[in-house]
Amino acid sequence: MTELLIGLVITIAVGYYIVKGYKAAGVLLTAGISLLIIAGLLGHSVLPAKVASTGNLFTDSLEYVKYMLQYRGGGLGLQIMLLCGFASYMTHIGANNVVVKQFSKPLSCIKSPYVLLVAAYIVACLMSLAVSSATGLGVLLMATLFPMMTAMGISRPAAAAVCASPAAIILSPTSGDVVVAAEKSGLPLHVFAVETVLPVSICAIIVMAVAAFFWNKYLDKKDNTPMERVDISEMEVTAPGYYSILPFLPIIGVFVFNGETIPGLKLDIYTIVVLSIAIGALVDFLTNRLNGKITLDNLESCYAGMGDAFKGVVMLLVAAGVFAQGLMTVGTIDNLLSLADKAGAGGIALMLLLTALTVAAAIATGSGNAPFYAFVELAPQLAGKLGLSPAFLIIPMLQASNLGRTISPVSGVIVATSGMAKISPFDVVKRTVVPVVCGLITVILGTLVLVPMYS
Numbered sequence: 001m002t003e004l005l006i007g008l009v010i011t012i013a014v015g016y017y018i019v020k021g022y023k024a025a026g027v028l029l030t031a032g033i034s035l036l037i038i039a040g041l042l043g044h045s046v047l048p049a050k051v052a053s054t055g056n057l058f059t060d061s062l063e064y065v066k067y068m069l070q071y072r073g074g075g076l077g078l079q080i081m082l083l084c085g086f087a088s089y090m091t092h093i094g095a096n097n098v099v100v101k102q103f104s105k106p107l108s109c110i111k112s113p114y115v116l117l118v119a120a121y122i123v124a125c126l127m128s129l130a131v132s133s134a135t136g137l138g139v140l141l142m143a144t145l146f147p148m149m150t151a152m153g154i155s156r157p158a159a160a161a162v163c164a165s166p167a168a169i170i171l172s173p174t175s176g177d178v179v180v181a182a183e184k185s186g187l188p189l190h191v192f193a194v195e196t197v198l199p200v201s202i203c204a205i206i207v208m209a210v211a212a213f214f215w216n217k218y219l220d221k222k223d224n225t226p227m228e229r230v231d232i233s234e235m236e237v238t239a240p241g242y243y244s245i246l247p248f249l250p251i252i253g254v255f256v257f258n259g260e261t262i263p264g265l266k267l268d269i270y271t272i273v274v275l276s277i278a279i280g281a282l283v284d285f286l287t288n289r290l291n292g293k294i295t296l297d298n299l300e301s302c303y304a305g306m307g308d309a310f311k312g313v314v315m316l317l318v319a320a321g322v323f324a325q326g327l328m329t330v331g332t333i334d335n336l337l338s339l340a341d342k343a344g345a346g347g348i349a350l351m352l353l354l355t356a357l358t359v360a361a362a363i364a365t366g367s368g369n370a371p372f373y374a375f376v377e378l379a380p381q382l383a384g385k386l387g388l389s390p391a392f393l394i395i396p397m398l399q400a401s402n403l404g405r406t407i408s409p410v411s412g413v414i415v416a417t418s419g420m421a422k423i424s425p426f427d428v429v430k431r432t433v434v435p436v437v438c439g440l441i442t443v444i445l446g447t448l449v450l451v452p453m454y455s
Helices: 002-019 024-041 057-074 076-092 095-107 113-127 134-151 156-164 176-185 189-222 241-257 269-287 292-330 332-342 347-365 369-376 379-386 390-405 412-421 425-450
Strands: none
Touching (some): 002 292, 024 292, 057 076, 076 095, 076 134, 076 269, 076 412, 095 134, 095 241, 113 134, 134 156, 134 241, 156 425, 176 189, 176 379, 176 390, 189 425, 241 269, 269 292, 292 332, 292 412, 332 347, 347 369, 347 379, 369 390, 379 390, 390 425, 412 425
């Protein structure tokens, strides 16, 4: 229990200092390194098995910072920088203004920005079928849909929350955690994913969309949140109309190249974004009558956007990763597992306890996968002791891990979307918390109604 208390105290301290206005990256990095050092002093291994020790407790903690810079800076961080650079480039050459101008005509009949918000959320949820990474999807939506949403009158916090939320509920039947959950439930993948999880997911998405409508409308009015609805008649549009397709190239590319649509050709999101930038530059080059100097000058905005993304978003992700590793290394997750194992509760009470612990761990660590993979190992054993169906315990945990991540101010998707929107992570969490709670309640009720309790 000492490790659990240490984790809780430092987590509360992190929240306190971030709310007080301290830079989030520095707070998270300091807390994470402190947790790693404390974990080492308590006899825990500071580094994961795949990272070689330096031979010293303090330098091991710094070694993990280096590892996170390489892992997130070169992986997810590169994706974020590319997409932020692409978004800056689209703004600089005027493509985003063209999109707003053209879409404003068919959307002008919709007077409420909150109806547009719900429509954007549904589209974003469908995008999760093509992009499995919550953070990757959030960044993609921030680079493509976010400028249009804010220009159409949706507040920045509400628009960022839409981009952060679509992966809160799992739709894809082939995502890694669904495959693991099906295996631990002892059910065939198609039965577990399509016949059991999907109906619950659809119900939760509908409820969350309705909750997002009313909650964002309430907060905008209560906080007097400034709207950025653009007066289309006064908008200066210098780019030609066909530029409107350019901001959507990454989304089109995901659907076309991230599978076997074209036999033998499959591109990952990194190459898709690079290709989108290249196509944009080629179109700009032809539009400017083969003036290479103007084209290359315009491309500088892309590089500047990438640099801003590293400073404002990627370092936050690195710091959040170090903090999450510190919490797990010090034993916080293991202590939560111990609490679940000792719970002598009935079927429904045990399901609620496991779900609550999974949400708590996801909020604390900012990870959806780590808490779920830890707790799912325990579920079949606990289900066996009480004669329960493992799926009855696992389905709420599966959804709870992703829902909890969506209201964690240190999760990758919240950090990335808030950083790109230039607002506090807590502003995004404030917008997602009520829809997430409504979604979690729906998942629990859906499990009670649709999933047999006993095997």
